[in-house]
Amino acid sequence: MAAVQETIEQVRRIDVEQYKYGFVTDVESDKAPKGLSEDIVRFISQKKNEPEWMLEWRLEAYRRWLTMREPDWARVNYPKIDYQDLYYYAAPKKKKELASLDEVDPEILKTYEKLGIPLREQELLAGVVRPEGERRIAVDAVFDSVSVATTFQKELKDAGVIFMPISEALREYPELVRKYLGSVVPASDNYFATLNSAVFSDGSFVYVPEGVRCPMELSTYFRINEKNTGQFERTLIIADKGAYVSYLEGCTAPQRDENQLHAAVVELVAMDDAEIKYSTVQNWYPGNAEGVGGIYNFVTKRGDCRGDNSKISWTQVETGSAITWKYPSCILRGDNSSGEFYSIAISNGHQQVDSGTKMIHLGKNTSSRIVSKGISAGRSQNTYRGLVSAHRKAKGARNFTACDSLLIGDQCGAHTVPYMEAKNPTAVFEHEATTSKISEDVLFYCVQRGLSQEEAVGLVVNGFVKDVLQQLPMEFAVEAQKLISISLEGSVG
Amino acid sequence: MNAPVAALKTEAEQGLATAFAAAAPGLPGGAAVAAARAAAFDAFAQAGLPHRRLEAWKYTDLRRLMRDAKPLAPPPEAAAKAEAATAGAVIAGLGFRRLVVVDGVFAPDLSDLADLEPGLAIASLADQLAADAPLLPAAFADVLPAAEPAVTLNGALVRGGVVLTVAPGAVVARPLHLAFITTGTAPVAVYSRSLLTLGAGAKLSLIETHEGPEGVDYQVSAVLGLDVGDGASLDHVKITREGSAALHVASLIASVGAAATLTTCGFTLGGAVVRNQAFVRLKGAGTNATLSGVSLLAGRQHADATLMLTHAAPGSTSREVFKAVVDGAARAAFQGKIAVEQAAQQTDARMMARALLLSEEAEAYSKPELEIFADDVQCGHGATTGTLDDQLKFYLMARGIPAKEAEALLIQAFVGEVIDGIAQEGLREALTAATVAWLEARDA
Numbered sequence: 001m002a003a004v005q006e007t008i009e010q011v012r013r014i015d016v017e018q019y020k021y022g023f024v025t026d027v028e029s030d031k032a033p034k035g036l037s038e039d040i041v042r043f044i045s046q047k048k049n050e051p052e053w054m055l056e057w058r059l060e061a062y063r064r065w066l067t068m069r070e071p072d073w074a075r076v077n078y079p080k081i082d083y084q085d086l087y088y089y090a091a092p093k094k095k096k097e098l099a100s101l102d103e104v105d106p107e108i109l110k111t112y113e114k115l116g117i118p119l120r121e122q123e124l125l126a127g128v129v130r131p132e133g134e135r136r137i138a139v140d141a142v143f144d145s146v147s148v149a150t151t152f153q154k155e156l157k158d159a160g161v162i163f164m165p166i167s168e169a170l171r172e173y174p175e176l177v178r179k180y181l182g183s184v185v186p187a188s189d190n191y192f193a194t195l196n197s198a199v200f201s202d203g204s205f206v207y208v209p210e211g212v213r214c215p216m217e218l219s220t221y222f223r224i225n226e227k228n229t230g231q232f233e234r235t236l237i238i239a240d241k242g243a244y245v246s247y248l249e250g251c252t253a254p255q256r257d258e259n260q261l262h263a264a265v266v267e268l269v270a271m272d273d274a275e276i277k278y279s280t281v282q283n284w285y286p287g288n289a290e291g292v293g294g295i296y297n298f299v300t301k302r303g304d305c306r307g308d309n310s311k312i313s314w315t316q317v318e319t320g321s322a323i324t325w326k327y328p329s330c331i332l333r334g335d336n337s338s339g340e341f342y343s344i345a346i347s348n349g350h351q352q353v354d355s356g357t358k359m360i361h362l363g364k365n366t367s368s369r370i371v372s373k374g375i376s377a378g379r380s381q382n383t384y385r386g387l388v389s390a391h392r393k394a395k396g397a398r399n400f401t402a403c404d405s406l407l408i409g410d411q412c413g414a415h416t417v418p419y420m421e422a423k424n425p426t427a428v429f430e431h432e433a434t435t436s437k438i439s440e441d442v443l444f445y446c447v448q449r450g451l452s453q454e455e456a457v458g459l460v461v462n463g464f465v466k467d468v469l470q471q472l473p474m475e476f477a478v479e480a481q482k483l484i485s486i487s488l489e490g491s492v493g
Numbered sequence: 494m495n496a497p498v499a500a501l502k503t504e505a506e507q508g509l510a511t512a513f514a515a516a517a518p519g520l521p522g523g524a525a526v527a528a529a530r531a532a533a534f535d536a537f538a539q540a541g542l543p544h545r546r547l548e549a550w551k552y553t554d555l556r557r558l559m560r561d562a563k564p565l566a567p568p569p570e571a572a573a574k575a576e577a578a579t580a581g582a583v584i585a586g587l588g589f590r591r592l593v594v595v596d597g598v599f600a601p602d603l604s605d606l607a608d609l610e611p612g613l614a615i616a617s618l619a620d621q622l623a624a625d626a627p628l629l630p631a632a633f634a635d636v637l638p639a640a641e642p643a644v645t646l647n648g649a650l651v652r653g654g655v656v657l658t659v660a661p662g663a664v665v666a667r668p669l670h671l672a673f674i675t676t677g678t679a680p681v682a683v684y685s686r687s688l689l690t691l692g693a694g695a696k697l698s699l700i701e702t703h704e705g706p707e708g709v710d711y712q713v714s715a716v717l718g719l720d721v722g723d724g725a726s727l728d729h730v731k732i733t734r735e736g737s738a739a740l741h742v743a744s745l746i747a748s749v750g751a752a753a754t755l756t757t758c759g760f761t762l763g764g765a766v767v768r769n770q771a772f773v774r775l776k777g778a779g780t781n782a783t784l785s786g787v788s789l790l791a792g793r794q795h796a797d798a799t800l801m802l803t804h805a806a807p808g809s810t811s812r813e814v815f816k817a818v819v820d821g822a823a824r825a826a827f828q829g830k831i832a833v834e835q836a837a838q839q840t841d842a843r844m845m846a847r848a849l850l851l852s853e854e855a856e857a858y859s860k861p862e863l864e865i866f867a868d869d870v871q872c873g874h875g876a877t878t879g880t881l882d883d884q885l886k887f888y889l890m891a892r893g894i895p896a897k898e899a900e901a902l903l904i905q906a907f908v909g910e911v912i913d914g915i916a917q918e919g920l921r922e923a924l925t926a927a928t929v930a931w932l933e934a935r936d937a
Contacts, residue, residue, distance in 0.1 A: 073548070392854075407868035410835065416863040420876055425850035428879040435865050435872040 031229075032089035038062060041198050044089050048167040048201070051174050061187040061197035068191045074354040075383045075415060076323045078259070078296060086261060087229045088199045140165065140204045140220045152216065159215050161245075162207040166234055169205035176207060180238055184267035184304040184331070192263040192325075193300040196232045200265065203233035208243035208274075217473055222251040230261040237267070239274035241307065246277040246473060251284055251320070259287075259322060263298045272307030272334065277315070279472055280328075281480050284320035291350025291379075294322025301328035302358075305337035305366075313340040314357065315471045317480040322351060327385065329358035332366035332394075339368040342468040346484060347380030347412070356386035356417075361397035361427065372403040373465045376412035383415040390427035397427040405435040406464055408457075505555075506541050508562030510534075512682065513649055516565040520652060521618075523625035533628070534649035536640060543642045549770075550642075552826035552858045553797040558766045559740060563712050565650060566596040566681035573676040577603055581672030581702040583734060583927065587919040589670035589700060596676055597652040597685040612663025612695070618686055619653035630688065632720040632748045636774040638801070643742050643770065647684050647714045654687040654716075657699075661692030661722065668698035668728075668917060675705030675713060675739070686716040693722040693750070700920065701731040703741065710738040710765070716746065723750035723777055728916050729757040732924070735764035737792070742768045751777025751806065758915055759786040760924055761796050762931060770799040775809045775837075782811040785911045787924075789931045790823035790855075797826040804837035813844040816911055818904055820935055822854035830862040831872060838867050844874040849881065849907055851900075851935075901932045 032043050041062050045055040070081075140163065156163045162173065169177050187197040204220045222233060239245050251262075262284060268276050278301075287294025297320075303312035314328040330339025341357040359368035368388065376382040382405065390397040405414035416433045438460050446456035462469075465484065469477055502510075513534050522530065542559060543550035569577070577595040579585075580603070592615065593603040599617040606615060622628070628648045629637075637644055659665055675683050691697055705711055713735065721727050735741045741764045749755050759769050767788075775782055788796040798815055817825035827846045848857035861874040881903050889899035905928055912924050 405863075405865070407865065407870075410838070410868045412868070413864070413866045415865060416861075416874070418861060418876070420859045420878055421856075422848065422850060422858070422878040423856045425852060425855055425880040427850075429877060431859075431861070431874075431876040433861070433863060433874050435863055435870060437868045437870070 035084040065194040076352040166205040192298040200234040206237040214245040219248040266301040268303035270310035280316040287322040297321035299326040308334040318345040335363040342471040351380040358387040361390040361394040365396040367398040370401040374405040377408040387419040389421040401431040522622040563682040569595040576676040580674040597683040612660035614658040616656040650684040659695040664696040682712040688718040698728040719747040726754040745771040761788040778806040791820040794823040800829040819855035820851040826858040832864040
């Protein structure tokens with residue numbers, strides 16, 4: 001079949017050129033010595049000027065981590081990680097505390113400009129009167145281990161919203177952080193989360209007080225720049241009663257031949273009637289055509305619908321990373337709470353994706369919805385792994401799951417591993433999954449109407465992921481759409 | 494995480510070691526078989542009983558569910574055989590050729606061996622093992638996952654079973670009924686293994702029934718190997734009606750050749766803990782496999798249907814439908830995996846798992862899994878869990894049908910989808926009657 005052969009040929013041609021974020025920024029940095037020990041944990045804590053209890057918390061996590069084994073149940077293969085051969089802390093060197101964005105190393109600013117994140121412009125514009133209704137986004141930029149800039153801080157503060165690097169929050173609002181940190185993902189949760197608890201360096205902290213609708217989208221941009229560095233960021237978002245916040249997250253890294261480790265933890269807490277929308281466009285460096293290099297992305301993301309009528313929604317577009325191991329989950333504790341998970345996972349080259357979600361129904365009349373779209377091309381492996389469970393007391397729990405996979409080329413794999421556990425007769429769970437390739441009939445139909453083969457495939461893929469793209473905030477949807485075409489460039493156009 | 498669990502042996506594991514040591518000298522088999530048995534037991538002992546940390550046994554943790562190991566049942570004496578005379582009564586009178594396996598041993602004297610159709614041969618596994626036949630024929634080597642614990646343990650302790658051979662092209666018109674029965678009032682362990690080789694183009698219907706004494710906590714391990722040749726057609730039904738305190742672990746191993754047809758249906762009613770696992774490998778191109786199952790559970794029953802279906806060649810079609818009706822504090826688990834290897838292009842596979850929960854304490858677990866390495870495929874699975882639809886019930890009640898009856902009708906319809914797929918009319922009727930009886934017992 002000519003069309004199929006063509007697609008395979010094109011997948012083969014894919015190379016690193018298409019990863020346009022693969023540049024390295026030349027900034028001097030301040031690194032902790034290589035390796036991991038109690039001293040490194042103390043070093044990080046000291047660098048961040050943390051309160052004593054935080055150091056204890058980290059040390060306890062570190063000691064716990066030493067007794068744990070790396071999990072091996074996911075469908076991913078990678079050479080053993082030498083945790084002593086990594087830098088656990090790297091920060092762009094700076095002279096003193098920054099007073100404003102003007103003092104940020106111009107090299108870093110340039111990096112973000114290249115990435116299309118206008119930190120500087122936004123701040124310059126901040127004082128200017130803006131047309132009514134124009135959407136703005138507050139950005140927190142994390143460079144290696146530290147947060148370099150957070151925009152719109154003042155405006156957010158006026159609204160009562162706290163949005164700052166977590167290291168700063170630990171100094172300014174220690175009690176608030178202490179109350180929630182580790183309450184969704186305990187320090188002992190799993191191997192990578194425990195490691196993160198011990199050595200996390202920065203991340204975002206968001207607190208939206210009772211009844212406040214966050215006036216703008218919040219966004220964090222993560223960038224791993226240093227060689228051999230692990231990035232361990234920690235994000236904590238709390239929406240108090242009746243609050244609403246939408247948070248976006250993007251990530252990129254330079255091209256390197258070694259694998260870099262990214263082990264983040266994200267905790268969301270939604271109180272009564274609160275809603276959190278968390279969107280991710282993950283585009284870490286995926287490695288080259290031979291599967292050399294790339295980021296190991298081992299992330300623990302979990303949301304706790306703690307209050308009644310609360311809602312947490314995860315949307316993710318996963319196109320990067322050599323290995324993705326990520327299961328954004330919802331604990332539906334409050335009555336009538338609801339959780340959503342929308343995911344597009346695209347793997348190409350030698351990428352391996354093992355991603356999915358957990359919806360744990362505990363409260364009464366809780367509902368959840370899972371829509372997962374996996375596209376595998378090249379020699380990649382793409383797995384959906386998800387759990388839906390209803391506790392004995394979770395009367396009226398409702399779940400709908402749809403996970404569809406599309407295979408492009410005959411060297412890739414698509415797998416589905418859903419778990420459904422119902423301990424309550426009133427729980428209604430529905431799950432459906434399909435796997436197929438793009439039908440020749442559909443392609444023929446499009447081509448017959450004057451589209452080129454590539455355009456036709458592009459059209460079908462876009463239709464395939466439409467359900468999820470619609471869930472993304474507008475700014476991200478545009479970026480995500482571009483990303484999808486870049487990721488599959490050569491295989492679908 | 495597959496953390497190695499401490500070498501501490503459970504009471505059941507220690508009991509199995511004792512049982513093996515005591516029984517080994519008396520088990521059938523020549524020197525080679527004895528060595529294979531010892532090796533199998535060593536392999537089993539090393540890993541121990543399967544537990545929840547093994548993904549395939551996640552929902553049926555035998556370390557917890559199997560409290561102790563019973564002594565191996567002795568070869569059946571006259572009393573046992575007398576008790577076994579009624580084996581398989583649930584489908585008696587349908588004119589099937591009944592072959593009785595008493596306490597794990599094939600009993601030709603109780604079996605109907607008259608007028609065998611040409612091409613059909615029936616032998617005893619114990620006799621074959623005595624002549625040093627392998628514990629598991631080579632055809633099944635690539636069907637089983639490595640170190641499968643239940644089959645490994647069965648290999649060490651198996652006492653007997655039936656070996657069936659159907660010559661190429663032979664069409665056996667009269668269905669074969671393998672009636673397995675455990676006898677006596679003492680709790681014993683029974684290990685049986687039966688093998689079928691269906692030659693190219695041959696045709697056979699095979700029905701298994703499993704039963705035993707009520708209230709006795711006996712343990713059954715049954716292995717059935719089905720080697721279905723190219724173009725052959727096999728129709729298989731397994732009815733599990735063990736006593737209410739029994740532990741039943743059954744493994745079906747099937748190797749299916751090109752353009753062959755395999756239909757298998759499991760119907761589970763009795764037993765305290767029942768695990769039905771099937772390993773099916775569609776080796777030839779253009780095969781057609783239909784696998785289905787029904788579990789009717791009440792009280793504190795635990796039933797697990799685990800299926801591992803591999804499409805290894807192009808152009809095969811498979812359909813799976815598994816249903817569970819769960820009442821009382823019973824638990825139903827379904828794990829189904831469809832694997833499509835890279836060579837298996839043009840695979841068309843569909844799987845459906847549905848659980849109906851009838852009471853507050855009922856639990857259902859399902860894990861329908863797809864593992865796909867070929868791109869030109871159509872694969873799908875669906876799974877649902879829920880209780881009876883109130884609107885449907887209301888519809889029936891509005892037409893004057895009492896609530897209980899309406900429920901029964903709906904449950905019958907739910908199960909009926911699977912029963913309707915069975916070829917023999919008599920068998921369909923018997924299973925429908927069994928369902929009705931179950932529903933009546935539920936109401937009582």
